[in-house]
Amino acid sequence: MEKKYFASSELIINEDGSCFHLHLRPEQLADRVILVGDPARVDAIAEFFDTKECEVSNREFHTVTGTYKGKRITAQSHGIGCDNIDIVMNELDTLANIDYETRTEKSEHRTLTCVRIGTCGGLQPFTPTGCFVASVKSIGTDGLLNFYAGRDQVCDLELEKAFMKHMDWNAKKGAPYVAVADRDLLNQIAGDDMVRGYTVACGGFYGPQGRQLRAEISDPQQNEKLESFVYDDMHICNFEMESSAVAGLASLLGHRAMTCCMVIANRYAKEMNTEYKNSIETLIEKVLERI
Template sequence: MSDEPDSPPCPVPALAEADLPIDANGRIYHLQITPEQLAPDILLVGDPGRAEFIARSFLRDLEVEREHRGLVTATGTYYATGDRATIISPVRATVATSGMGTPSLEIVVNELVALNEIDFATRKPKPLFPRLHIIRVGTSGGLQASTRLGTSIITTYALGMDNTGLFYETPCPDQTCARLERELAAVVEKAARPDSRFRGKIHSYVSRAEPAVVRALTQAAKNLGVAAKAGLTVSNSGFFASQGRDISRLRPSAPDLDRVFSEFDPGLGEQRVENMEMEASFLLHFLGGLGHWAGAICPAIANRRDNTFDHEYLAAIEGATRTALAALAALTTSRDFAL
């Protein structure tokens, strides 16, 4: 052992203005809110109109409601009503728009985390900050014929067919993720056209929803009488070819991916690959890697096996929203500080 005294820790440099743009009013660039205007309990939705609907229908005492570049962000208080509700105290919550797809979501969740973790006065990381609880409430296409339209799918694992998560290094949260990544590499390669220039180049990454969030969503759905089931979610890089829709004059490199995933057995008991959407993979990958808790609940408003569509899907979205808010309320009792 050395007798030399320990060296003082190196000072943490401030984040550059080009890396973290903050305006003259102390607001982050895209969301245009300040750190004080963010609650640690967050609902994330793709549609800005849905963010406005949730803010005005479910939140009271609105502290802020901001729209910038198509991104709506609002913070207020949720008060549970109804005989079947199990919430004891009000919950301060933020609802934010993620936009469509993981590239847009990557911007939004980075800013949400920065608002929570960075001291905007010094532009340096805070030594301590609360763990975020973020739940995505979206819509999705159901992949199993046995899943009724309007059923809320509670994501356990997300199969990322986008590539946004590949730019953020974090280990697999468990062996199931590592196994599924290996198995899906072979499944997707087999699904590709033999003559495709991209055969063997399309790889998925697998992320896991925080188990405590899955349990809270499952219990909240049961308490509220919302039809829900847990299963795996495919997050695609787009809406058409990557989800098995062939409407362009260009051939898809991997046809019928919706059927391919519906037939895949993930080896998780009764769980199946239940739905397709475009955001859950990166949300779970990024936030899980940082020690924050994330989950997703997305009603199946179309059934890809039956080619049916739920024209009354707004009722299903409302049920999923109530479920997510109830789950956030239950999770506040176990909030800790993120690592």
């Protein structure tokens, strides 16, 4: 069978042989990848590394590849939002599974293990500020995965239906999708000290998460509905903005992925911790030990 050729307009390679946005070359990518939103958090992860072999930055995409206790790891920032995850996950996959010299897919698939470390808003009394939440399934309200042909094969369609019914979902918002974390990786990272539940990955920070400032939101009862949703004895535990795209695209591309977050705001209790940057190092260490 003839291998598929990826034209220069589709697979954009920089003059130095790196991928278009991340500016990484294939040899700079480790099999284990820790994803974070904040470029500065890459430096916080790299402080734990025993060795550093490369550091690359472009826009909000900051990368350090090094070793931690003998494990080669790439720390990669992605910025905010599922649209950025579309860039990062696709470009990481090209580095792993496309031959940049011939612009054809490699004959042997390389599987990446991706763990996103983030911050989030808790939605339950049992997710107070400071606790860690592992996303078992992520309900994406951003619509990203709906642009990919295989979305039904990697999503929980029954959970999607139950969620839309419970929320009395407005079709103008677009169809939500439910992406599933890799089960084995979830158990490996979450252990017995993280709260497990559903996560809602939103297409914005204010209106989509039920925050109302000067612009009124379309459903003032949205958060109360989210808090009361139960499916298979599991609750929606938190809000964030990337987990659905990470899990969904990883599933489509044959990689392992999950998201764990530290709660920095509890929307249920209306509490916020803005001094979270030091305490998130505990979560970083847990992931480094377990990945």
